[in-house]
Amino acid sequence: MASTSPTIFRPPPLHSHPPHNPHFASASFLWNSPPPAATASRLRCSVSTTPNSSVLPAADRTSIAWGCEIESLESASGLQQWLSQSGLPPQKMAIQRVEVGERGLVALKNIRKGEKLLFVPPSLFITADSEWGCPEAGDVLKRNSVPDWPLLATYLISEASLMKSSRWSDYISALPRQPYSLLYWTRQELDQYLEASQIRERAIERVNNVVGTYNDLKLRIFSKHPQLFPEEIFNLETFKWSFGILFSRLVRLPSMDGRVALIPWADMLNHSCDVETFLDYDKSSQGVVFTTDRAYQPGEQVFISYGKKSNGELLLSYGFVPKEGTNPSDSAELRLQIKKSDKAYREKMDALKKHGLSTSQCFPLQVTGWPIELMAYAYLAVSPPSVSAHFEELAAAASNKDTVKKDFRFPELDEQAMQFILDSCELSISKYSKFLQEIGTMDLDVTSPKQLNRRVFLKQLAVDLCTSERRILFRTQYILRRRLRDLRSGELRALRLFDGLRNIFK
Secondary structure, three states: OOOOOOOOOOOOOOOOOOOOOOOOOOOOOOOOOOOOOOOOOOOOOOOOOOOOOOOOOHHHOOOOOOOEOOOOOHHHHHHHHHHHHOOOOOOOEEEEEEOOOEEEEEEOOOEOOOOEEEEEOHHHOEOOOOOOOOHHHHHHHHHOOOOHHHHHHHHHHHHHHOHHHOOOHHHHHHOEOOOOOHHHOOHHHHHHHOOOOOHHHHHHHHHHHHHHHHHHHHHHOHHHOOOOOOOOOOOHHHHHHHHHHHHHHOEEEHHHOOEEEEOOOHHHOEEOOOOOOOOEEEOOOOEEEEEOOOOEOOOOEOEEOOOOOOHHHHHHHHOOOOOOOOOOOOOEEEEEEOOOOOOOHHHHHHHHHHOOOOOEEEEEEEOOEOOHHHHHHHHHHHOOHHHHHHHHHHHHHHOOOOOOOOOOOOHHHHHHHHHHHHHHHHHHHHHHHHHHHHHHHOOOOOOOHHHHHHHHHHHHHHHHHHHHHHHHHHHHHHHHHHHHHHHHHHHHHHHHHHHHHHHHHO
16 A cells, blocks of 8 residues: 655664554645534433543543553454454454554464455445444534544544444444554653654644644534533543544555545554555455565464654654664655855745745655755755856755756755755754753653653653664765765865866976
8 A cells, every 4th residue: 555645765672552554644634614504403422431641731631431551452352353243254363462563463374475364344444424323413524514534533532432332332442542642742742852853843733733623623513512512522632532543543545546444453453664565445355455475474463564654754643663774764854944144045035935845944864865855955055146047946846846857966066065964964963962862861750650651661762763863864974974075085186187287288
């Protein structure tokens, strides 16, 4: 299954992480214009809740009365039994406790390379068209043209609140009560543990999107239908839970015109960086399948790929970081910035704005190199006012919106451009190094053992992420220094040759 995230160059040992699916669709959760007014329905869908120890700030704490601890096998067994009764064909795998992922699907029999597995029928998918246990609530959302993502998030909460009366109760009972997601990191934790990584900004943006989506739904719909959407159930805490589930488990199915769905059973598969197989709908068998790219022996965990994602992206959505050096798709984002003291700052800013960029921009680096867009941006950054005619051309190349690929090399600016990237790279390395030196002495500032264990876990995730990203920056630094050395030594040789020829003619 192809990754749905934008294409880029793209546990302490391996972390435990939850079972997830790849290919969540990046989407804007909010609609742009006010939806039409909807009439209130008389039915109230509610559930009693009990307190629990949330990790969110006190102001956001309410209770989540559904789901289970991530390692629970009892709920997983109930899920497997329900799925079999609901049309899931006999499987060559079973849910078991595993080293990678707490729970996962383990081979019960020999599985050949190239064999199709799963065959989950569409009747077991959760999509935007699924029937609501509380039909009136679903009708209100659909009349208000709520997009798929917030609709599915609300659907999950609504079905969860119905407990055993929901068709999906066995599935929801097997979902983690607290998904591994950066949505569950407090702002203080994001600032403290991810200060050196650019993934921090994306995590904050994602949290803000979820909060904004909830506030928008509350203002436009929930507050107008309190009997359908009581705040003790439909609140920010439960929305962070439902969006955490969607980010980590929602699948886009290319063979069903890109439809997004939650696929019970299939979402118990864990990720491996060594695997390239993915989920999709198979028309011949009329179910979601994946084709193995290796053989499995009984007792071995079976894996799929969540897509070609960097360690930062895997942490952002799935809450784990692969072991350093094991992810061939890993990348680190490097921020380049044009200084306001630049003599052509205004002209460069205008050219960048025209192509959706700013004077402070991030680009992905891999161990193998960097994208052409980064080089185009660097050329623009070091260009003197005398080449202003090329500013817009370079900005278009940096934005990846230039339809015709051209050779944007400016030999006279090569040294300055590479030095500009190197300076930015070394500044970023110094931030990572400082963080990694200081994190060992960080005061965890917690009182309960449970919170202490959690903070230790978050710290280790941060260390693993920053170590892997710094490794890529070190490699970039090495390449740049070597190229600059070769460039300068070449210029020096050319200068010496010129001086020698001049002396001959003298």
